[in-house]
Amino acid sequence: MCGLCGLIEPDAPTESDLRHAVGRMNDTLVHRGPDDQGLWLDPAAGVALGHRRLSILDLSPLGHQPMVSHCGRYVLAFNGEIYNYLALRRDLGETLPWRGHSDTEVLLAWISRRGVAATLPQLNGMFAFALWDRQERRLTLARDRLGEKPLYYGWNRGRFLFGSELKALTAHPHWQGTLDRDALAAYLRLSYVPAPHSIYQGIRKLEPGTSAALDQGQQTPVIRAYWTAREAVERGLAAPFDGSRAQALDALESLLSDAVGLRMQADVPLGAFLSGGIDSTAVVALMQAQSAKPVRTFSIGFHETGFDEAPYARQVAAHLGTDHTELYVTAQHGIETIVDLPRLWDEPFGDSSQIPTLLVSRMARRDVTVCLSGDGGDELFGGYSRYLWTRETWRRIGWVPLGLRRALAGAVTAIAPGTWDRLLRPLGRLLPGPLAIANPGDRLHKAIDVLTGDSPEALYLRMVSHWNDPAALVIGAQEPASVLTDPARRPRTGSITESMMFMDSCLYLPDDILVKVDRASMGVGLEARVPLLDHRVYEFAWSLPLRWKVRGRLGKLPLRHIVERHVPRALMDRPKMGFGVPIEHWLRGPLRDWAEALLARDRLLADGILRPDPIRAKWEEHLAGRRNWSYYLWDLLMFQAWLDAAGAAPSASRRP
Structure with a gap:
């Protein structure tokens, strides 16, 4: 796991200027690669590559990057892991003059022998890389299928810049950034900036499963997709699993075991994040089944009621026999961590679970260098409670004319939340579900607003939105379209649940969950691996009928059944909690002055x-x-904190 950066300077800079620029960019990524660094320059072409290394495989200097291919044609700066690199090496045979045993060398050898287009579909891994073809004078950027590893790129003041994080681009001596107000509007709706946008005008995120090729002298990279989630979904739906449910479970467990085993390859200490939920328990159980010694596991707890999963993780760890460590998070932990958030995330990021993710990563890094994570199960197997809520709500209200629903919403919201509180609180426990809370008027206002969508997809958009009209909040902004708002970008699944799962796997998973995990883990020099996002698991999951994944109020049925083969059902029989933090209370208490x-x-x-x-x-x-x-407020606070950390970078856009 590493960080990469580089640039193309068309106006023939001196070698010293080129080295100074890429050196500054590379220095910003030291947290991603504290073990080694390297620069490679071609002054005649105006090209420079930088690399920071976190040594995981082949700890020797033979894994140093940027790495030049055996034939001398290609130079590679690579971030990530190719889990099937041993099989790929065997395919090439032992006739090559192998220098070491790193996956980087194998990747270069494959590209040299087969070319980039033929190599990318063969890779099983999480990765982003920059490849310079010295013969064709072509730069190729590429990213893994599901977006586990980040890569930013774009022209800035006549230079083409790229890097694992935005901070590498902004470190260029001549950088000048302009805030993208449209991207800010998208952020305020979703709490993250969705790809291909970034918070800066002209700088893009390379989308998952794609490559971008830029020939010298060109201005616009040629973007090609070598894998898309949509095609994987359509293939799975068109060719469903041909077998019984029991056979599907056996096949899935075998596939997951292989995915976990591949991700346990490391020449450094290894562990796992364990929340005690279905996904992380499945990963840890399959790890422990393949380990000769107790797996190191790590979890986070909270003293506030409703947020603490640590006791469940502790019970699972005890049953599986792992070597378990936990940390209880306080408001003081949050305050101490907040100062790091804008620096680590580089652009506004409003998922407050970034705080415990960073803290558990920091704790794990004291003992291990690699941690496996259980992310991805909800998107693949229908685990989010909002899927159930949206489906059931639309079934009950979809038949009601839209005009009538909007009139009802207007009548309800005309009465202040405080008035509703006085009316509803005396009913206490007699009220169903969401109304049996401290502030029922607040929840009623939000719920009734969600019901004004004209389709189940529109209902889901309102469900996942923070600010419903963010373009009205951001001066001079126009919110860009996304898979949530453009039906043409979605496959025909025939099911609102599957439509929601697809949208989340294209947007929420890569741009929120995986960004959170990457920045938090790499911010402390820890590599996080996600077995459930092995592309084979993704493709297999979409070949299973929805009724095998979701039944009634229960989702993730295949994972539940697999976990029950390793852990007693009683340990898993509890409501899903998520990985949230008590921001509501912190903002009224210890974080109030900071927020004000x-x-x-x-x-x-x-x-x-x-x-x-x-x-x-x-x-x-x-x-x-x-x-x-x-x-809503946390999104704004993270933007304002980022604006302070960015300093003068976006100042050119502060006036509409």
Whole structure:
């Protein structure tokens, strides 16, 4: 696991200028690769590559990067792991003059022998790489199928820059960044900036499963997809699994065991994140089944009621016999961590579970260099409770004319949440589900607003949105389209549940979950591997009928059944909790002064980016305890904190 960066300077810079620029870019990625660094320059072509190395396989200098191919034609800066590299090496035979046993050398050899286009579909791994073809004078950037590893690129002041993180691009001595207000609008809806956008105009994220080729003298890279989630879904639906449910479970467990085993390859200490939920338990159980000694496991707990999964993780660890470590998170941990968030994430990122993810990564790094994670199970096997909620809600209200639903919503929201609180609280436990809470009026307002969609997909968009009209909040912005808003980007699944699963695997998974895991783990020099996102598992999951994955209120049935082969059902028989933090309470308490400074009206007016009135209204309602706007406010706070950390970088865009 590593970090990479580089540039193409068309105007023939001196070698010293080129080295200085790429050296500055490379230095920003030391957290991703503390073990080694390397630069490679071709001054005549105006090309420079930089690399920071976290040594996982072949710890010797023979794994040093950027690496030149045996034939001398290609130079590679590579971030990630190719898990099937031993099989790929055997396919090439032992006739090559192998220098070491790294996956980087195998990848280069395959590209030299077969070419980039033929090599990419053969790779099983998480990766992003930059390849310079000295013969054709062509730069190729590529990213893994599901987007586990990041890669940014784009022209800036006449230079083509690229890197694993935005901070590498902004470190170029002549960088000048302009805030992308449209991307900011998308961020305020989703709490993350979706690919291919970035927070800076002209800088893009390479999308999962694609490559970008830029020939010298060209301005626009040629983007090609070698794998798409949509095609994988359509293939799975068109050719469903031909066998019984029991056979499917056996096949899935065998596939998952192989995926886990491949990701246990390392020349350094290895462990796993364990929440005690279905996904992480499945991964740890399959790890322990293949390990001759107790697997190191790590979990996070909270003192606040409703957030603490640590006791469940502890019970699972005890049953499986792992070597378990846990940390309880306090508000003080949150305060101490917040200062690191803008620096590590580089662009606004509003998923507050970034805090415990960073803390558990930091804890694990004291003992191991690689950790396996259980991410991806919800998207593949229908695990999110919002899938059930959306499906059941649309079944019950979809037949009601849209005009009538909107009129009802208007009538409900015309009554203030405080009034609803006074009316509903006395009913106490007699109220169903979401109304049996401390602030029922707040929940009622939010729920009734969601019901005004004109289709189940529109209902889901409202369900996952934070700010429903973010373009009205960001001065001069127009929100870009996404798979959530453009039906043409979605396959015909015939099921709203499968449609939601697909949308999440294209957007929420790569741009929120995997970004969170990558930045948190790499921020402390820890490699995180995700077995459930082996592309073979993804493709197999979509060949299974939905009824085998979701039944009634239960999702992830195949994973549940596999876990029950290793862990008693009683340990898993509990509601899904997620990995949240008590931001609602922290903002009214220990984080209040910090938040007030970032959301001050004078500051917002001076920035000229966001309209202060709706922001101040939500902040004051939240402080008064009338509404819970913590998700909305955290998005804004992370943007404001990023703006401070970015300094002068986006200043050119502060006026509309």
